[in-house]
Amino acid sequence: MKPAQFQYHAPTTIAETLDLLARYAQDDGRVLAGGQSLVPTMAFRLARPKHLVDINGVSELNRVRVENGRLCIGAGVRHSAFEKPVEDGPLGGLLASVVRHIAHRPIRVRGTFCGSIAHADPASEWCAVAAALDAEMVAESKISGTRVIPAREFFEGIMTTALHEGELLREVRLPILPKGTHAGFAEYSRRAGDYAIAMAVATYRLKNGMMSDMHIAVGGAEAAPRRLPEAERTLIGRPPNFGIFQAAGHAARQAVDPIDDPSIGADYRRGIVRAMVIRALESAAS
């Protein structure tokens, strides 16, 4: 459990970071933020980056701000920053309820929101939130400048994203949810803090007692998190109640094509997807 040799770089500005990435990305250079996934992977020598570009000293990346109706989360912002609501509306509340499920406290004070998005573990809570809310990922590199990538195009597979070599995921933007938006989250893991077997995020608004602006995303179950229009459709224009939530859960169960691994079978995971969609909706409704 000792990493292979690597060269360590510690820039202090975004410009310097992009310079270093431009220089070393093709030579197996990687961004080091919280290091909560990367460093253990290096200890097992499953990852052997030759260069690490540590962005912890780039203070301009450490900000959360609201701009043009969006919550902009910089690449240095830790998970624990969301434990108290970062904004007064439903979004701040949702993020605060989700963050409790991310690993354990020592990991939450070190790991970063954008690091989780860039790492794109299928069971990442933030990735599921990003998919559910149609987040925008702001990528930047010296060569191609700044790109804004929508969530549905960003997550491509297990730990695979649309980021190019040499690009820094500078920030992630989440839409501020209007007042009155109902938002809920549920996940199932065998122990508190473990990678979830499946999770669901649900948000909706009520118009004359009927659900609208319906967003349901599932994480952990498939190679990448995504919204499930099949489940969303069953709910639009209906009043929220347990019966219709069950129908949505059933639709979600049918719609997913779960990961089948030796320890968790696809069929079992499908059942968990159903249960988590129902629980996320119940939590949103309560």
Add this chain to the structure above:
Amino acid sequence: MNEQSGGTKWIGMPVERLEDPPLVTGRGRFAGDINFPRQLHMRTDAARALPGVVAVWTAADITDVPPIDFREGPIEKLAPYRQPVLAIDRLRYVGEPVAAVFAHDPYVAEDAADLVTMEVEELPVLLDARDEPGEFSFGRDTEATILTQGYGDVEAVFKSAAHVVELKLTSGRHSGVPLECRGAIGRYDASRDVLELHGAAKVPHRNKELIARMLKRAPASVQCYESHVGGGFGIRGEIYPEDILVCVAAIRFERPVKWIEDRREHLIAANHSRNQHHHIKAACTDEGEILAIDDVIHHDNGAYVRTHATRVAMMTCGVLPGPYRVPGAYRAICHFRLTNKTPAATYRAPGRFETTFVRERLVDAIAHQLRLDPIHVRRLNAVRVDEMPFKRPLEALGEEIHFDSGDYHALLDITLNHVDWQNLNKELAARREQGEMVGVGLAMFVEKAGLGPADGVRIQVDTSGEIEVITGGASIGQGFETVMAQVAAECIGADMTKMRVTHGNTERIEHGIGAHASRATVMTASATRVAALKVREKALDIAAELMQSPVDTLDIVNGEVVIADRPGGPSMTLGAIAAALGPSSKARGDREPGLSAEGWFYTDHQVYPYGNHLAVVQVDPDTGGVKVLRYVVGYDIGRAINPTLVKGQIAGGFAQGLGGALMEEFTYNERGDPLAVTFADYLMPTVRETPDLEIILREDYPSPLNPLGIKGAGESGVNAVGAAIASAIDDAIGIPGAITVLPVTPQRLKAIIDGKR
């Protein structure tokens, strides 16, 4: 039962641990903290020359080193199945050491180990001990031996029995996972021709003998040194290939050689345990009396037979009947088989966690099949207090089983009353009516502890009055020093905080039993008592002369000899008495020099503490997840030297049992690759999954086999967890006998629940 008259009472008091100050102030010294000048670092791997690499060894480089031998001595029949220190010709499990790299720096050693390449032809693997045995080596198959224990005419009893109840059950593969991984530092002192092994644990004296035997050295030229040990649980401290490698390398290079295990290695290299398949039958009367048991066991021992030989399997055969009488006949046939998995051996409550699960499942099944109350069936079959001592023609650790004392029925009542059994069942039934899946389960068990035949302790008092208790025991974190200090202090009449307890150092004392099989308190504390009483007698004898007062007027209070009925009268400290007994002291007369004594304790039989576990669980029908709502352990320990430490032992064992019941499992894919190699895959319960534990600690039946009445604490918390939780889950989901496999993972349980619907 105070051991002396006027002094402070220490035995039975929940005093704080003596060993904690260094541990909680960062002054502990674990294997990783031990360093010597010029040391080399070893990695084992499955190298080419890199700068800094001193040597790379394969089996061809150590042909003079025999396979790892059995701890209790040679066993001809099993010898071919021993593990070579480095693999020869055939690799039998993933994790088997193939090459060893020695380098100046641990990073370089790891880089070099990375470069080791192997040409390996992949062979079919054998992963299930129930499958037909395959070839182990020419002329030998993977069924290393068949073990049996039993009595009576099994066929005859079954033939005439009113009912036969039959079950197939499996206990999964899990193990003790200490916080501190293994570590070994070999050092050879050429000036004295002494080989030293630092980082020894559990059984340093046995390991000294074993290393000497394997390396053909005189035992006096091998010394083992225990440092702080971050958990043992039976798996840590056995001799493994790495321990031998650092010793051999230290002699060859004449340089210290250090090896520290990482967690991934630990999970694939250190002993696994528990993996057994039972096909068990009981012959019963209409009333539910168990007349006979017939069990066929397939014991999965992994790839080799390690230091314990067949100990777990043999124990399994002997202890299975537990607290029940089984008067007619009994037979256990154990197919001791090797598979292509990590070798297996003892883990806390070896053979008992497994058999309590099997036996208590069987009792539940009998009750269900005969439509009887499971508590009633347990009462009917349990050995009664008037049958004690109860002898059974079966053996555990080579001794015939003699339950020394106890009232199993009374303790059962105590536990049932504690939870208000009738009302608890009513409440749970009412909750089930409302759609909740909640249930309760109970399991009874008998533990065993205090394996003899002998242990010795030396106590010496220096001229400052500090008392050193020198033992051949070992401390694996259980509070060994505190317990020995309590016993010595009370028996002498001293202050226990002024004690120094020495353990795990073969240079300080000739013999030692270490810390295993819940022996330390029974054996070593009993020997400590003998030595302490001798020191007291010696001190009083010379004090009577020096203080000019007859012995029977004297007492020792807090390390001072006083005249009992004259408070404020003359006194002498133990330090002054030690000085008076010095070799050149005139006051000594013709007494033997030194205020010191050696004490031995002998016993012919182990002691058998007993208890019961009760679990209340809730099952989530959507996920198959199990939450333990309440857990009760009732346990009669005979005599608790330190109740706080006993409860700590029970609580820690319970958490490990909970892991084995619900989470922990070493799994393999179809090619034999281990799938649980990190803490992300090998799930141990954390504080969030572990409920508060209710412990009913009783001292109703002190053991008649030792003067303090001690029965042993180490393995009672883990013993019946699988059994109690399985029974509670059955109750919660309303399917009697549903649980046949441990651990009960959510996925397995969900399939069971869905199958019902």
